[in-house]
Amino acid sequence: MTGIPAALFCPSALLADGWRNDVRIEVDAAGCIGAIDVGASPEGCERLPGPVVPALANLHSHAFQRAMAGLAEIAGSGDDSFWTWRAEMYRTVGRMGPEAIEAVAAKLYVEMLKGGYGRVAEFHYLHHAPGGDPYPDPAETSRRILAAAGRAGIGLTHLPVFYAHANFGGAAPGDGQRPFLHDVDGFLALLEALGPACREAGAGLGLAIHSLRAATPDEMRAILAAERTAGPIHIHVAEQEREVEDSLAWSGRRPVEWLLGEMPVDRRWCAIHATHMTPDETAGLARAGAVAGLCPATEANLGDGIFPATDFVAAGGRFGVGTDSHVATGVAEELRLLEYGQRLRDRRRARLAAAPGASVGRSMFDAALGGGAQACGLAQAGIAVGARADLVALDGDDPFVAEAEGDAVLDRWIFALGDRAVRDVVVAGRRVIRDGRHRDDAVIDAAFARVLRALR
Structure with missing residues (x-):
């Protein structure tokens, strides 16, 4: 550099x-x-x-998962899904210490730069040692992410993740989730410690709640009432159909429906994936001003489904793209797959063009530029004074x-x-x-x- x-x-x-x-x-x-x-x-x-x-902002990254790209492609029972993929992810987590986390993140961030990204929102939940014991410095792995971003030269919005449970209603976590876990006080202390570290590194700081599965409503409200970062707030939501079914069984409401009804969702929020929404949820998320964080390559890899992008954009919704599990690391593949998913579903072309006669590439690029900047907490995007x-x-x-x-x-x-x-x-x-x-x-x-x- x-x-x-x-x-x-x-x-x-x-x-x-x-x-x-x-x-x-x-x-x-x-x-x-x-x-x-x-x-x-x-x-x-x-x-x-x-x-x-x-340069676009990559609005969703789990850096450590780049190390396992390609390792979950062995067929199991024939009913393989996100949930079977997750078992391989837990195996990888169980073998990664701080040095490995930093090395993988540095490599990934260089690959992102070469793919056309200039900034990344790191949705970071690998907080503790493989067995779940905290490091002497509770911010150890976050500092490794800051160091990796500095080494690569990529802009960073750091999003420490609150993760406490295995499923809706506060279910006890499993052994594979132990490296991720915090209680509310411990998570808020982590945010407090990372404020100075992020300022020194020139990084932005926000927060993430892993999912409605991983946090109770009371925990979410306590975190939102106490946090003072004023940065972006990200959450996985409605990624899989089973998540929708579990949410209905727990609350009688679908995940995005519950989120919009119970949380102060606004422009600070980024709903990661939001794949499975009704038309009312789609319109509601757009009205809230939140960004839909789309990761088409990962969503395709995991067999999650196709986001209703045409309807969301028609309702005035804002979106950006991220690389999530990093089976792909470049701008072009995410945007191409986003458009192709809409084409395959609708059996029509040029689904995300802004208007008749408009370039599909330019339409998507402009949308992802603005949405990615918003999701990363940036006041401006584009080549402008x-x-x-x-x-x-x-x-x-x-x-x-x-x-x-x-x-x-x-x-x-x-x-x-x-x-x-x-x-x-x-x-x-x-x-x-x-x-x-x-x-x-x-x-x-x-x-x-x-x-x-x-x-x-």
């Missing part, structure tokens, strides 16, 4: 008001955009190597990119090229990926390989 340059030159760039050529972006000492000049000269600037777009200088330069030497103009650049990236189109990435003004490489690739890869060897 290099220092912050005074100015960057983009041969073309996607600004808030559309595509513009010969764009000079001045970057201040805080890594934010101080000025934008269109039709500028490249003289005195650090030149980026192709069309430039804003005052926003963080988080930029992705696509490969101007690739014929698909070189011969595309305007929104066709995004459609080529998302639907034809994928991660290989990403050439350089700038985060807070610093170029962290150059020519597809990170300066610490070799060291980060070696540490990651040692973790995989130990897990094997």
Whole structure:
């Protein structure tokens, strides 16, 4: 990673008001955009190597799960689901200490950068030792996440997770969940300890409640009444059909219905997955202003279902994308699968285009840019004065990119090229990926390989 340059030159760039050529972006000492000049000269600037777009925020990550990607693809009884996948996840958790958590997260975050993300919301629930004993420093594993993000150079919104139960109604947790658990006082103490650590690291701080399965209503209310981060609030909800059935048995209401009726859901909230909703729930979540956190590659991998994106967007809903279990790590695959899921369900094309004649890629990209920023607690998104200088330069030497103009650049990236189109990435003004490489690739890869060897 290099220092912050005074100015960057983009041969073309996607600004808030559309595509513009010969764009000079001045970057201040805080890594934010101080000025934008269109039709500028490249003289005195650090030149980026192709069309430039804003870097998206990845709004949902469980970093440690990257280590198990591909290890849960052995068929069982023929009725495999999220619940059978979870057994492999617990096995992985049981073999990961702090050093492994940091090594896997650093590798993952570099992969995210190479896939076009500039920030990640880390939904972090692996708090304790494999057997469940707390570390001497209760924030040990969170500090490892902060260190990994700093090493990679990615922006971070840290979301420590409250997790206390195995199912609705306060069911006792199982052995595999012991590394995740807190009581309310312990969780609030963790948030208090992480405030200074996150400020020092330049990271944002919010919180997450794992799910309605993992927290009682009283615990949720106590946490929301006492927390003072003012950051985003994330929760898994309605990911699986069994979760809906269990919620109905417990409360007589579906998960999103219960959440909207019992919690102060507003723009601070991000409903992760929200796959299984009725039309009333879909409209209600949109009215609340919460972001739907969609992870299409993981949702497809786990066989969860297809989010009602067309209806949600039509109701004015906001969404962003994340990589969750990290079977994929790039922007293009998540957005492509999001659109393709809608097409397969509806047997129609161009489902998420904003209007007739609009680019599907641009429509989804704009939506995910705004929704991801909101879910990460950012006041601004995009290439605009005052926003963080988080930029992705696509490969101007690739014929698909070189011969595309305007929104066709995004459609080529998302639907034809994928991660290989990403050439350089700038985060807070610093170029962290150059020519597809990170300066610490070799060291980060070696540490990651040692973790995989130990897990094997």
